[in-house]
Every structure is written in C-alpha cells, then in structure tokens.
Amino acid sequence: MGKVEGKTSVPGVAAVPLGGAAARASRRRLLDRESFLGPVMILPAVLYVLALVGVPFGLSLYLAVSDAKIASTGLGHFVGLANFTSVLRSPTFLRALANTFVFTLVSQVLVLVLAKILATCLTKRFYGKSIVRFLILLPWVAPISLGTIGWKWMLDSLYSPVNWVLQALHIIPASSWPMWFGVRELAMASVIGVHVWRLLPFATVIILAGLTSIPKEVEEASAVDGAGFWSREFHIVLPLLRPILTVAGLFGIIFAFTDMTVIYVLTRGGPADGTQVLSSLAFFTGILGGDLAGGAAISLFLFPMLLIVAVVMLRIARRAEVA
Amino acid sequence: MGSSQLSRRTFLKGAGVAATVAAGPTVFVRASRAQGKTLKIAQWTHFVPAFDDWFDKKFTKEWGEKNGVHVTVDHISVNDLRARAAAEVGARKGHDLFGFLDPPPAYEDQVLSMNDVVSELEKKFGKPINLVQRATYNPRTKNYFALSDNWVPDPLHYRIDWWGEVGVKPDTWDHVREGARKIKEKLGHPAGFGISQELDTNMMLRGLLWGFGAHEQDESSTKVTINSKGTVDAIKLMTAIYKESMTNEVFTWDPSGNNRFFVSGKGSIIQNAISAIRTAEKQNPELAKKMGLAPPAAGPKTRMGSEHLLHCYVVWKFAENPDLAKKFIMDLVASYNDAFLASEFYNFPSFPKSVTDLRGKLAADKFNPQAYLILADAEKWSAYPGYPGHTTAAIDEVFNTFVIPNMFARVAKGEQSAEDSAKQAEAEMQRIFAKWGK
C-alpha cells in the first residue's frame, strides 16, 4: 500500500494531480484547525530572507533607474531607463551579453551531460568506488577563490602543467604551447572548463540522488522487455529524470549568471573583452569604476528574462522534489 | 581529520605568533580598546612583506605609544581594495584611514578635504610632486580629496646581456621595437608588453600614448581627445612589436604575468614596478645580475611613463577619529626616510623632500645600485591616468573598464584597424564622460 504513495516521490511519475487535489480537499478540515500553525512555521524564514535579501534587492532595483554613484551622499535621482539606453550603446556591453549566453548555455549543457554520465557510473558497483567519490567531491569543497587561483597557474602562459601533459600525451604537437587566456576561443573554453569543473560534483550528486530514487523494478521491467541500454536511457531513465535535471540545470544557470569568481580570477574579462560577462562587467563598472547605477543596470539587465526562465523551469520541475 | 580541535589548539599558539604577523595585532585590540582611542587603518598587502612588518610592528606601534592611541592595521589585497571601500561607504562605517592604490575621485563626496594636511606638509617638505598634485586634486571643488604619501615608478626592466649582444639600447620606442625583434630573431627570447585587462597594461600603454603626443583627454578634463593621429601611430607601433617579437601570452596576463615572464628568464624586456627585479634578486640572484632598469622609452614627442601605483589615503567623512588620522599621515610623511628603505625603494616619496639624499640611498643598494640609480629622476618622466588633465571619476571608470588596453588589443589581434579601434574607444569614453558630466 505504501507503494502508491512511494511513487509520488519518484520524479516525473507523479502524474496524479487529480488524486493529490482530492486528498488535499479532504484534509482541508484538518488544516483549518491548524491554520495558524502553517504561518507560524513559515514566517520566521520568510521574514529573515525578506529583511536580508528583499530590502537590499529593492534598493538595487531602484539603483538601476537612478543616477547614483558609488559615493553619492543620497540615493541619486530617478533617471528612468537612461542607464539601460547608455549601456546598449556600448559594444563592450553587447559583447558581454553575447558572452553571457555562450558561457551559461555551454557550461550548463556540459555539466548536465557529464554529470549524468558520471552519476550513471556511480550507481554501479566497482572497486575503489569510495576513493573515486572522494576525488570527484574535491572541487566542490575547495574554497572557490583558491581553487580558481590553482587553475590560474595550471593554465599559466609559462608554467602550465596542463600544456605539459597535453604535449607529453601527444594530444598537441611539441612545438605548440596554447595560451589559454590569450585567444578568445581558448579563453572562453578555459573559463567554461573551470566552471564545469567546479559545478560538476554538485550536479552529479543531485542527479545521483534522482537516479537512486528510480525504483529498480522500472528499469528491470524494461530490461526484460528487451530494451537496449540506449533505448532504456532515452525512453525510461531520462524522462524520469527530467524534473531533477531541470532543477540541476536551473541551479547551474543561476550560478553562471550571478557568480563571476572564475572569470574575475582567470581572465578579468579578457582578452579584449573576449570573456567579459554581465556579472564581471557590472563589477568593473559599478564597484571599480564607481558608476553604481550603471553597474546595477548591467547586472539586472537580464533579470526579467531570468525570472521567467526560473518560473518556467520550476513549473516543469514541479514534482521533482529532490528527495 | 579533527580539524576543529587541531585548529583550536594551534589557534592559541597562532595567537602568540599573531604579534609577529602582518595585521595580527588586531586580534588583541578588542580587549585594549576600552583604555583609549583606536586608530583604524586599512591598506594593501604590500608586495614587500618587510614593509608591512615595519609599518605594522614598528612605525604604527611607536606612533601609538607616543600619542597614547592604539593603532590597528588591516591589510587588503590589491584587487579587493575598491570593493572594500564601496562596502565601507555603503555602511557609513569603517576605517579612519583608507589607503587606495590609485586616486579615487569618485569618492570625493564621502571624504574629508585634505587641503589642511597638504598645506601643513608643504611648510615642512615643499610641494608634492606634480603628478601627485594633478591626480589627487579636484580643481572644480578646489579640493585635495586624498593625500598621497608615496607613489611607485614604472621603469623598463631589460636584460642587459641580450640587449648588449644585439647592440641596441631600449631608449626610444623605435629602438625597443628594433632590439626586441633582433633578440627574438637571434636568441629566440620574446618581449613582454602586456596587452591585457589589467593594471600594468593600463599604465604602460598610457606612457606609450603620451610618447606619441596622444592623450585621453584635454587639460580641462572635459573633452575626450583619444581619437588622434598620435593614438593611431602608437597602436600601430605596439601592433608591430607584438607581431615581430611577442606571443599571445601578452593577452593572458594579470599584473603578476609579466613578472613571472621576466623573472623566469624567458623575456627580454618588460615595463613594471621594481617588484619584478626585486623578486628575481630573491629567487634567482644570478639572473638578477643580468637585469637592468631604464626610464620609459621615448616616443617621437616625449619620454613619459605612468606612475605604477599612487598610494593615497582618504579620511571618510564618517571616520571616528578624523583628527588623529590626519595627524598620523603627517607623521608618516615625516618618517619617509625609513619607509623608503623598508619598502626596498618601492615607495617613492610624494613629498620629495621627505626623503633626504634619495640618490645616495639608491646608490647604496646591496644588489644592483646601478639599476636603481636611474630611478632618482623618476619624477621627471612620470605622469598619471588622465594626464594632462586631472584624474577624474570618468577617467577612473575608463581605467577600470580597460578601454585603453582593449583599444590596443583589438588591433593587435587583427580584429579592427587602428583607426576604427581609436574611434570605438572615443565613443566609449564619450559615453562614460557623459555619465559623469552632470
């Protein structure tokens, strides 16, 4: 009997909204008696977050339509969309906008595909599994500011051990020595690579959690039906995983959009703005350059779009319920 | 690994060590705060650790004892100074003295005027050098918004042995091009002028522009003048040097890139603060003997380089001990003989008379007196971002969004012609000037 309920916890299988609604209705009476309990339990968390994120965020929104500078004594004046029209005239901004999309989408696709492969491997039994798990968890627990400094050396123009290894393995000819941050494409590949390196463990854990929650019977049944590995992957496993993949993807997208650590430490947006993204440009303009309002406009430029993407993705993932 | 226990135990031990550590004393401040006033200073983590030792443990300690004040010094990494300043201003709370590494005109509304400190110091030590005056003074408000105690010259570093072998002296940009090419061809060693989004590039390229008679803005600091023939010629010259004797790596660097490049023995020439040669003296003394310093190369119009760093203190309007802070700066400037030595000649005095017999001190260097002697005239060939105008908030944003380095990079990479790139830089600068013009 627990089996039916158990399935609601399975991502994607929970195609029982009707039953859920009915159950909810029947519980309404119960809820009435405890209608105060819900708010009491929720409010502290909501207030905490509102006070520390909501208020400053409201202020940031206002900054984007003001002429506030970094050391303005007041809040500045309301200038409408002037900051937005100003940045739109800047080729640097347009390049950063394009780079942001490339950086986010490519790194996200890579993270999800690689994490799925790695997670599938980790569901199998093999020798040394716990060592492997320890090793792949490392990038996730390293303080990112320091981990990225490590990569800075590993992709250094002089000392790069990465180049050394590539040469030793004859992947690149002995005469070539890639300048990772010196060529636009390589620089973009580097920041994407390091970003993937950093996020892969997290995504793997999430997907692993999703995979282990798929009942064995489902897979076994399809195996008995004679479905091959790939057909099982695409017709059974991936659809079941979709909600959880969506969540992992959403997290990745948000990280990629709002966090600039990797780019700031490795390339500072170079070469010639080749890896400049909105978050780094906002920092250079608003904090280092002092044009706070301009920086706010740059970093909030994609907020409306991001908001829609997040809501849509969360709707898709509605029943992902990681656990 | 029981890291908590371990670190707690060593923490206690560490606390004992703390007194000997840069910024360590702050650990103990809390207890002693009750006794009297505390002067709080924030400044960068100096490239010469010995300077921080002198500053934290000797100078501020003695000054504190003499004035009955407890002094704490917090160190912040170069790259993070501005973010921390923004946070202090946002909070309206912070240190009494905040040390920037470049002039912060954007903060003028939040800092106390330093006019009184400057005039007091002028009585004792004469006028500050010209570049310091131009970079920290706002003529519109008639205000010194910061007080600079030191600045850092940006000389050429070159390999005496190789340049001697090809028989060229790096005294003009044309000779730099010629010598760099010959060394590359004959010895296989590249030159290293960064064309990257970082501080060293920002400074070096400005010097090159001035050499060609090109400027970011006019003397009134209101008009963008970057799109000129001088700029185009300077871009073309740097592109030629890049094509003939440099590699892609010049696009990859951060401020430490050219140091590593030169100190490793790979490069023939760079332009940098003396941290490069000083590092070599410690890491590879043999190699360091083959290194020389030279003034910036001359262009067709003039010989000019930018300051590498301009250290300036501000006192926030919301500082708790503004008078103490100002007194501290005056006494610090008065002690610049010691500071100059402690910094291993890295910090040059902003008030030239605050260091006596600068030339003699340079000549007494343990490692390479000949090299350092050329710095005696550094003031004559150094300017600042925004020259010949003042360093304004708009110039500051141009600087921090790397408009100039990217103008050069686009051409060197073959993405744009020199003319188009100068035009694009002009448009970008005009956009930025318009924002700050109001």
Place this chain on the structure above:
Amino acid sequence: MRRRSARYIAGRVGLYLTVSAFSALLAFPFYWMFLATFKTDRDLYDLKNNPLIFNDHLTLANLKLLFERTLYTTWLWNTFVVGVTVVGITLLLALPAGYALARLAGRWGEPLGIGIFLTYLVPSTLLFIPLSRIVALLGLQDSLWSLVVVYPSFTIPFCVWLLMGFFKSIPKEIEEAAMVDGCSRARAIVQIIMPISLAGILSAVIFAFTLTIQEFVYALTFITSSGEQTVSVGVPTNLVRGDVFFWGSLMAGCLITSIPVAILYNLFLDRFIAGFTVGAIK
C-alpha cells in the same frame, strides 16, 4: 553468464576507464596543489623541470609560511565556526518552513516555495553594498558574526525548498496515523517525521555548509581584521602580495581546507544516498 562475459568485460572496462578519466580530471588540480605545497621555489619556477614530479628536495617552507606567518589556523577555526552556526540557524528556520510549505500551506505552498528560490537571482556583487549598511546598523562590521547573520539569507531559501520536496515525499499517512492516535501535529513532527527525514536534513546540512565555505564577496567586504577572516578570504589576501603570488602556501591553504571536508562529505554521502534509496523503495 559466460556467454555475456565479453560484453560484460567491455562494459566493466568502459566503466573503469570512465571513472578514472573523471577522477583524474576533477582531482588533477589537487595533485598539483599537493606538489606545489612541498616544492621549493627553485623547482617550481624552473621552466625545464617536469612539473608533475619533485625535481628538487621537498620543503616545508611553504607550510611554515602558511602556519607561522599567517593566521591560517584561526581562519580555519573561523570558517568552521561560521559554517556550524549558519547550518544551525538555517535548520532552525528552514525545517519548520519546509514542512509547513509541504503540508500546511495548501495551494500557497508551491508559489511561496518558488518565490523563496528566486532570491538566488540577485547577484551578491550588487547586494553587498546595501547589506553592508545593515551589517553596520547591527554593529557587526568587522566581526565574524556579520557572516553568521548574513549567510542564512542564501542558505535558508535553498534548504526550505529542498526540505519541502523531501517532506512531500513522505507519505502523509504516517503522521496522520500518529495524530489519529491522539498525538499533536507538533509532536508528530518532532518524534516521527524528523527521524525518518534524516537523509533530507543531512543533504540540507551539506549544501548549506558548502555554500558557506565557498562564499567570498561578503566575507571580503564585511571583514578586514585578519583575526576575523575565513579561509576563502584570509588566504588570498595575505598570500597574494601585489603582483607576487606565494604559490606554494596558497595551494597548501586550499588543499588543507578541502581534504577534511571532502572526507567528511564522502562519509555522509553514503548515508545520504542510502537513506534516499530506502525512501524510494518503501
């Protein structure tokens, strides 16, 4: 079994190759950090050397610098204190909220859950300026406690959302049965739901703790006293001096921080996934 063995072996070989490749790629930087920790400068900076082995004698100089000339142990301790306190505050607020959103909030649960999640869309590079004012008003500037107060603002939303999902997967009948037996809901939550939710709570703890030790911007802008800093800020601030990096000590600082946490996680991850599987089968 025998007949499948060729395919089986191929599969196993593929499996081992794949996990080896992933481990190598993900852990390679840490191997390099290990080398850098014990290498002499001469070894590290010699272009002719094989970078993947020790070419000179090993040295403890980098570790000495890290432990004796910086407050590294203090930073470790601070990071630990902040991590644990933040996790505590987070659980205290997120557990009830997650449960209530899953069970009590009815149709408001979902949108509220999403709303909480959206707080991540705001970059901290922007938020730190107004937040620093709040920190100052609370009198917490330059104190470890500023981080303890601020960090839950980004750990709570995620954990609420995570726990909400987790509680939803627990059959309602469990606590309803208990309540029919005369148990109050509050008691049912504490005595019945919490024990079977350990796996979910554990994952919330792990995620919150990770976010905490990773954070950089707030730690940088709210705190300047060396004695109050955390590892992620203290190490680079004190070991990147101008344009000179103290590579050996920097990398040692990263390695020593990471390894114990990775070991800890590895232990918990077992329980975490085991708990998961049990939850799914039942």
